[in-house]
Amino acid sequence: MGQSTLPSGTGPLTLAIIGCGQRGRAYTDYALQEPTACKVVAIAEIRPKTRNLFAQAHSVDKTLVFDDWKELHKASAETIKAVGTRLADAVIVAVHDQMHMEVVLAFAEQGYHILCEKPMSTNIDDCIKMEAAVKKASIIFGMGHVLRYSPYNTALTEIIRSGELGPLINVVHVEPVGYFHFAHSYVRGHWAKEEDSCFSLMTKSCHDIDILCHWLSPSGPSRVSSFGSLRHFRKQSKPAAAGAATSCLECPYEKDCAYSAKKIYLDRVARGEKGWPVSPIVDGVPDIESVEYALRHTKWGRCVYESDNDVCDNQVVNLEFDDGTTASFTMVAQTALICERQSRLHFASGEIVGDMSSFTVTDFRKGTVKKHSPGLEGGGHGGGDLGLIRTFVAAVRTGRQELLGTDVSEVLKSHLTVFAAETSRREGRVVDCVAFEKEARERVSL
Structure with a gap:
């Protein structure tokens, strides 16, 4: 697509967000705090409730809310072809780690400046390919090395x-x-x-x-x-008192376990705590019902000594x-x-x-x-x-x-x-x- 250009005009820098979870929200809080500095104008997120809440928080036009990054990328390509401009000045990549290279390469090719959440990628070859793509596109590149x-x-x-x-x-x-x-x-x-x-x-x-x-x-x-x-x-470290239990909600040792999912998630939301670590385990705003469902039916309620980590x-x-x-x-x-x-x-x-x-x-x-x-x-x-x-x-x-x-x-x-x-x-x-x-x-x- 050629080299990138500087943002035009004097308004806020426009951002497209790919991945509206914890890290996507962490970076875009700045847009809510300093709306004259930057503005979220497009998003891509696979979880419907999380997507809708994010779009509402940033007043994103419905036509620029996408179910996944490929839809956003396609819309961007069509806009570039039709009017010669991108959907935003820059892209924030905050999807799962193994997706970073594919997303960065796609949007670098279109000339977007990119802020990519850490790590760069999950294997050496992809990291080297990302370096080459960023250099070829001559874009500004930021990495989530926040320290x-x-x-x-x-x-x-x-x-x-x-x-x-x-x-x-x-x-x-x-x-x-x-x-x-x-x-x-x-x-x-x-x-x-x-x-x-x-x-x-x-x-x-x-x-x-x-x-x-x-x-x-x-x-x-x-x-x-x-x-x-x-x-x-690992299983060798499992307390004997836990017996054959594989779920925290059914474990006789749960009250004495430091890693009880009930303590980490359910007790927190019962106290009104709805941020991390509770928020990532459900789609949308966590409540007692959605958190308990996650603990009973997903990996979030599994015994840490019986997990496949x-x-x-x-x-x-x-x-x-x-x-x-x-x-x-x-x-x-x-x-x-x-x-x-x-x-x-x-x-x-x-x-x-x-x-x-x-x-x-x-x-x-x-x-x-x-x-x-x-x-x-x-x-x-x-x-x-x-x-x-x-x-x-x-x-x-x-x-x-x-x-x-x-x-x-x-x-x-x-x-x-x-x-x-x-x-x-x-x-x-x-x-x-x-x-x-x-x-x-x-x-x-x-």
Whole structure:
């Protein structure tokens, strides 16, 4: 279709949303908060109630509400052919992970600027094809690595870049996923089985590897090793008191089980809590009847020890960068904290210790200790969701990819580092990151 162009006019940037679930809503809340900045004008969503509620919230014209992305893409092609304009300035891709490449390639070819939810895709070949398509289309491309865009990480990154503590030598970074979060998403949920999505280091923690690469840039990963397993959420760990029960609503151990679906979903909606994690298990606004039905008749009520999940619930990654800097990352399910990362950054002349809401800077030379508490914004990931969509809108408006602080090739490199780490875990070897990328690119014929 040719190269993309900058949005015309001075009105809000127009967006087409593909996937109106949790992540689609997270990014488009900005359009409701700042209607002069951007506006949702077209949507595609397979779930009827979710689709209708989203369309109503954003006052989307009925002619631009579609059941799936292919219908939207077809309507876009017809509009481009008839009048030479697209349906929107940009597309937000928030469908299931394994669909990302197909959707991105289709809309990049039509010249849309694209914000794609993480991960880029679920296999190496698709990621490389996406890089080529984005480059060919010369579009603005944003990736859902939201950690980069929170006020906390923005402030922390500024100190790293300033050099005031000397060179960064080592980073220790932990993602506490959260015990019921992991049960929801990675045991019962969409990301439970690798064949249906991808391995958990990619689906949950690719933006943690990305933020490590961001902090340590311009140095790049040279070697990686990794260890991990599905340690707890398996039949061998099932409490004896649960007996032969496979459903939480019929389990004699349910009241004592940390992973009870009744506690995680039904008790929450009974208290009037209708957001995550309750909202994803039903189509439309959750209530007691719809949630109980989901627990009795779908995977959401299944015992976590009797589920068909197979992704790691704990994993460690060790990275060596080409300047000798090292980093370690731990992803673990069994935590009380829910995704509230903890980081220790060690410099030649100081140290930073933080927890996603505040961080303390110790300067060895000055003998000072200073606490920083960047203002938290609304939205998920400490304001990272809002920060990303706001930055993406600005980048599209001005035609400046650099505002996003990354580009599609850098996005690909951080994903390749995640793939290399998983290769290390599976094969029990240290992986050369440079050779790994070279082999991957040679394998994909474009």
